[in-house]
Amino acid sequence: MATKRVVIIGSGFGGLFAAKGLRRSDVDVTLISKTPNHLFQPLLYQVATGILSEGSIAPATRDILKRQSNARVETGLVTGVDTANRILTQRFHDEEKQTPYDRLIVAAGAGQSYFGHDEFETFAPGMKTIDDALELRARIFWAFEMAEVEPDPAERARLLTFVVVGAGPTGVEMAGQIRELASTTLVGQFRTIDPQDARVVLIDGSHQVLGAFGPKLGAATQRSLERKGVEVVLNAIVTDVTADAVTYQPQGAEQPVTVGSRCKVWAAGVRGSELGALLAEQTGCELDRAGRVIVNPDLTLPKHPEISVIGDLAFVPGVPGVAQGAIQEAKYVAHRIALASAGRPVPEEPFSYFDKGSMATISKFSAVVKIGKIEFTGFLAWVAWLFLHLLYIAGFKSRITTLLHWFISFLGTGRTERVSTNQQMVGRLALESLGQKVTGKLLRGEKGGTSEPRTTA
Structure with missing residues (x-):
């Protein structure tokens, strides 16, 4: 069977474990992420309070997947999804690139919700x-x-x-x-x-x-x-x-x-990535109040079986927004893609979460x-x-x-x-000199990321 092109968006638990789950499959895996690192989010508070260095919880994704010959890692922000032609548009600084896919796994995660404020x-x-x-x-x-x-x-x-x-x-x-x-x-x-x-x-x-x-x-x-x-x-x-x-x-x-x-x-509070709204616009899928994508029982989008959404961006009843949920969803989707790429029957069983x-x-x-x-x-x-x-x-x-x-x-x-250090403040001032007020949204490449600059305390 011809090798399929599997594109994964996101390098968190969902994206990384989906890529690893396809390591023995006859597919080409491309993992696209806004950052070149896999972030172990549960330990961020230890970085904030001086226990751990940021490098300890954010190893390079390329380093993690370097021995997986069928996987490549690209840094970029996905700005468009052409579901009709199965093509992604991604941006890295001023460069735009298009990436075709046969199967798409969206594991773009979630951001902080301020409940309208x-x-x-x-x-x-x-x-x-x-x-x-x-x-x-x-x-x-x-x-x-x-x-x-x-x-x-x-x-x-x-x-x-x-x-x-x-x-x-x-x-x-x-x-x-x-x-x-x-x-x-x-x-x-x-x-x-x-x-x-x-x-x-x-x-x-x-x-x-x-x-x-x-x-x-x-x-x-x-x-x-x-x-x-x-x-x-x-x-x-x-x-x-x-x-x-x-x-x-x-x-x-x-x-x-x-x-x-x-x-x-x-x-x-959490809110789904801006990619959820983009998928809703392109496919007509529904979002919940937190901006998460409402998926089918097999984690695919309605009318788009070639697209799976996992992790914090997916609304799946009974699945909490924790690492275990994303990991189990990633393994489930990767297994189904591996079976399909090998020409084997894919069972109809829906995703089932096991609470560890x-x-x-x-x-x-x-x-x-x-x-x-x-x-x-x-x-x-x-x-x-x-x-x-x-x-x-x-x-x-x-x-x-x-x-x-x-x-x-x-x-x-x-x-x-x-x-x-003053590194972050210098970066903010540099961007502001170009006419952009920097917020967390802008740093994450999301819409609405302009506001007054943050104070230092």
Whole structure:
């Protein structure tokens, strides 16, 4: 049978595992991604808080796939999909290129959702990219540095108040690590301020933290966070975010509450990649409220069996937006393509997700794990979390580097990755001089990526 051209969009878990799943198939695989790296997104918060370097969690995709002879990697932003002629249009800087396909796997992921308030992004970066993590690292550590020399007590208090919006795994992990920084890592390093005086406020609109983990683990996590000094605010909707404050409306209260803060983190909500809207325009497929593509039970698009959508961009009932979901979907789609390319019958069975459990860290030596009906917390949960995340980091070198960083950070109090530079600000100013205001959307190549420039705190 003639070799088929399989094009994969995205180098996250879905895209990478789809490519790997076709390594023994008689197909030509082209993986196109906006970045040349495979990002291990679950550990972004550790980059932001100085535990890991960005290179540890973002190995080069080319390096990962270098031994797969039927795969090639191209860096570019997909700007058009001609479904009638099965041709993609991609852009890399000022160069445009067209790539034909026989089968298309869209694993473009999702971005941060600000629930209709994109202006919040200026003051509260999300946690979806390396750029986000490095910017947050600079904001967090520089908040302490600026507080050390700030003569005004009110401004010093704002600098030492950190607000995290969203109490899912990312928000919980981020709040816990900032609290740990203030309580252990930075203690004794300043002469004017006491880092332990820092406030960490975690805000969520639901009635518990880690809602997907159930009430027992949610309550245990909240108790653990509060024992460590994190202020947990539930049943509260954030209504405004400015350079120096976050305002939220508690459920049942008449008046909103404003928390003065110069450093905010947004970890609430996701929205599908702009590629979802492009597919909807080209194919007539439907999107859910978060911009995710509603797919068939076999993960293909209605009326377009040659196109599969997987990972965070796909809306599949019962499948959470976690790495395991994307990996299982990728393997399922790759297997079906491999069978078809070999001329073998493809079974009619729909995709079925197997829940391998959920886990999140609270702080050093403390985590929560839920595997079916089994729930446990504490040190054993933390060890399980370490082992599983180390297992899924791509590349032997990245695993060893990550393990060494963990050894240094967790057996002591230090953080080896506290460096922040002016590189991102210089890049923003360079683009602004060309007439573009830089936001996370523009950096990701998405529509609507122009706004006022971000402040430095």
